Amino acid sequence: MFGWLVWRDLILAWRRRADVLATLFFFVIVVSLFPLGIGPERETLKTIAPGVVWVAALLASMLSLGRMFGNDYQDGTLEQLLLTPQSTYLIVLGKTLAHWLVSELPLVMIAPVLGLQFGLSENSLVIIVLSLLVGTPVLSLVGSIGAALTLGLRAANVLVALLVLPLYIPVLIFGTGAVQASVNGTSPQAWLLLLAATVVLSLVFAPWATSAALKISVE
Amino acid sequence: MLEAINLSCVRGTRRLFQGLNFSATPGELIELRGENGSGKTSLLRILSGLAEPAEGEVRWQGKKIRSLGEEYSGAVAYLAHQNGVKDELTAIENLRIASGIAGNTLSKPEAQAILEQVGLSRQQNLPVRFLSAGQRRRVALARLLTSKATLWILDEVLTSLDDSAIKLSGRFIGDHLANGGIAIVATHQELNFAADRVQRINLSQ
Numbered sequence: 001m002f003g004w005l006v007w008r009d010l011i012l013a014w015r016r017r018a019d020v021l022a023t024l025f026f027f028v029i030v031v032s033l034f035p036l037g038i039g040p041e042r043e044t045l046k047t048i049a050p051g052v053v054w055v056a057a058l059l060a061s062m063l064s065l066g067r068m069f070g071n072d073y074q075d076g077t078l079e080q081l082l083l084t085p086q087s088t089y090l091i092v093l094g095k096t097l098a099h100w101l102v103s104e105l106p107l108v109m110i111a112p113v114l115g116l117q118f119g120l121s122e123n124s125l126v127i128i129v130l131s132l133l134v135g136t137p138v139l140s141l142v143g144s145i146g147a148a149l150t151l152g153l154r155a156a157n158v159l160v161a162l163l164v165l166p167l168y169i170p171v172l173i174f175g176t177g178a179v180q181a182s183v184n185g186t187s188p189q190a191w192l193l194l195l196a197a198t199v200v201l202s203l204v205f206a207p208w209a210t211s212a213a214l215k216i217s218v219e
Numbered sequence: 220m221l222e223a224i225n226l227s228c229v230r231g232t233r234r235l236f237q238g239l240n241f242s243a244t245p246g247e248l249i250e251l252r253g254e255n256g257s258g259k260t261s262l263l264r265i266l267s268g269l270a271e272p273a274e275g276e277v278r279w280q281g282k283k284i285r286s287l288g289e290e291y292s293g294a295v296a297y298l299a300h301q302n303g304v305k306d307e308l309t310a311i312e313n314l315r316i317a318s319g320i321a322g323n324t325l326s327k328p329e330a331q332a333i334l335e336q337v338g339l340s341r342q343q344n345l346p347v348r349f350l351s352a353g354q355r356r357r358v359a360l361a362r363l364l365t366s367k368a369t370l371w372i373l374d375e376v377l378t379s380l381d382d383s384a385i386k387l388s389g390r391f392i393g394d395h396l397a398n399g400g401i402a403i404v405a406t407h408q409e410l411n412f413a414a415d416r417v418q419r420i421n422l423s424q
Contacts, residue, residue: 085290
């Protein structure tokens with residue numbers, strides 16, 4: 001059942017791939033604007049790189065949150081999903097996984113190319129990818145709560161940002177901390193472990209909160 | 220058996236209905252009538268478990284549906300105003316994915332057979348967005364047929380269906396009742412379904 005749900009969301013994303021690509025290009029453009037705006041000073045660029053990449057990733061993932069449940073809500077398939085004899089926790093988990101695969105994984109893959117613009121070393125590029133790989137599931141998981149709470153509201157996109165961005169702060173701190181550490185030549189391990197801890201924490205609580213929010217929104 | 224006990228529903232400041240009691244046994248059709256805004260859809264959503272009543276409770280086989288949770292969802296098929304089909308998917312994909320998620324895997328030939336029953340065999344590989352409103356409703360009907368639910372809750376099932384499809388859905392509901400199912404149908408039209416036992420509930424009174 002879980003497989004069918006993820007498969008469904010992947011097919012849907014493929015058939016509406018323009019939406020997915022738009023988010024990816026947004027990420028690329030935002031990250032690329034900084035070196036252009038700040039100029040080619042290597043040291044400055046190296047210092048801001050972790051923050052820029054991570055903040056752009058947060059904003060890009062914001063953009064895709066509206067799609068997570070929005071389309072299903074509008075055509076009535078969300079109701080049908082909630083009425084299937086499966087736990088809502090699993091349904092939310094499946095949709096979150098699909099969202100991560102479709103909207104976050106491409107950002108992770110393209111990040112090292114963007115990191116090159118900031119003159120980062122090979123080692124730091126690896127850490128960027130690693131920190132995004134560990135951190136972005138939290139963005140999908142925590143974001144799903146905001147997406148579910150704002151279903152069917154006007155100005156939902158702005159509200160999602162207000163609700164969810166503050167909750168992203170720990171991920172931002174740990175993620176940039178890891179990259180910063182590797183830029184400075186120290187070990188990023190502690191930061192990555194902290195990131196992993198937030199993943200575990202949000203894996204336990206976020207789908208549960210999202211299920212409750214979905215039930216309220218559908219009613 | 221489905222029992223509604225002392226149900227009431229409040230929307231905003233308006234009380235739509237109160238003290239509503241009825242029960243339905245296998246093979247029984249409940250025809251739900253009422254003016255626009257009398258609370259038909261609200262009642263159906265309460266019965267399906269999507270919404271909570273302001274007072275009262277719904278029981279299935281003697282147990283509260285809240286405590287049954289997913290077990291009750293497996294016994295219910297709800298066809299709402301919205302068809303609940305994905306525009307980007309073809310009719311076959313819609314059926315197979317919906318049943319797959321519900322936990323009953325549907326093979327491609329089985330899905331084709333059901334689409335043939337609702338008269339969509341030529342459109343089975345088209346994305347649903349290319350279909351007309353009536354044809355989409357037929358896809359939603361097909362989804363109903365693939366479910367293994369005992370209790371069918373149908374909201375304005377005949378909307379945008381043509382004469383042949385109306386006859387067809389009447390036959391499906393008749394078959395469902397004959398097999399020991401229960402159907403609750405909200406409608407404005409005359410239903411000429413082959414049902415032995417029909418209970419009429421009018422929310423406007």
